[in-house]
Amino acid sequence: MTSQTSDEKKVKLWDFPVRLFHWALVIAIVTAWWTNQQVMIDIHAIAGYSVLALVIFRIIWGFVGSSNARFTSFLTGPNKVFGYASKIPNGSMEDLTYAGHNPAGGWMVVVLILLVGMQAFSGLFASEDTFLFFDGPLVAYVSSDFANLMNWIHHTNINLIYGAVGLHVFAALFYLVVKRENLIGAMVTGARKVPSELTDRFANIRFASPVLGIGILAVCGALVWIGVTLARG
Ligand code: HEM
Ligand code: HEM
Secondary structure, three states, X not given: OXXXXXXXXXXXXXXXXXXXXXXXXXXXXXXHHHHHHXXXXXXXXXXXXXXXXXXXXXXXXXXXXXXXXXHHHHOOOHHHHHHHHHHOOOOOHHHHOOOOOOXXXXXXXXXXXXXXXXXXXXXXXXXXXXXXXXXXXXXHHOOHHHHHHHHHHHHHHHHHHHHHHHHHHHHHHHHHHOOOOOHHHXXXXXXXXXXXXXXXXXXXXXXXOHHHHXXXXXXXXXXXXXXXXXXXX
């Protein structure tokens, strides 16, 4: 097999708010998981509120953010998803390179956001009443049936998160090791190296103002904080 060696060019792919969201989410989820292991429920709750604020921000950014952060840009129908997935094993980079999430990865992004959002939301109604005696901030406002359901979801959904995050990290490492495409570096720096003949695909990304993104994130954080404080009375 001969492949024409082509120049590579650096292109900008992810805006700052998307990258901040991603790595802050990773830190908050790991902190929530770790503090549960260490029985540090107060920090567990703070990490969970942070996840909630981040998820609300990302949903808003999915409508008003940079063009490749918008849900409409990366959620496609089943034909495209399966067409793309069938090309993963042997497809060339020309087949597999998107100026955003690819059709299969796009749906995975939604699954991850929904799962972690559900975990944080259900935590608001979760309780531990054997030795920590901790109630989530909204427990007092709902029926015990609903609180029990949310408690069950909180303890069950985490297993789906383990599965989805495992698959997600496996996919990122698969691209790095097998396909030799560093998507992880792009999520850190925002830039990605692509063959020069593919740079056109990245030329049409419209980047939204990062200040707007950080402003929206700050408002989401403040609203969650105020909501929790008011609920606690
Ligand atoms: C708690 C663990 C994690 C969660 C919940 C998570 C969640 C997400 C989400 C929601 C996105 C979409 C970003 C957006 O459009 O806003 C994403 C993208 C991405 N994540 Fe993660 N992530 C986790 C850990 C990791 C780790 C450890 C790595 C690196 C090994 C990683 C690598 C990536 C990459 C490369 C993308 C971009 C994929 C693409 O180019 O389409 N993630 N992740
Ligand atoms: C996405 C964010 C969160 C993650 C990843 C997370 C993760 C977990 C995990 C893994 C457990 C243990 C489940 C088990 O042992 O079966 C747990 C328990 C719990 N979480 Fe969360 N949680 C989050 C958010 C929250 C929030 C926002 C609250 C409330 C403020 C909360 C309150 C609780 C309570 C009360 C328990 C029960 C503790 C126990 O049984 O020892 N969590 N959480």
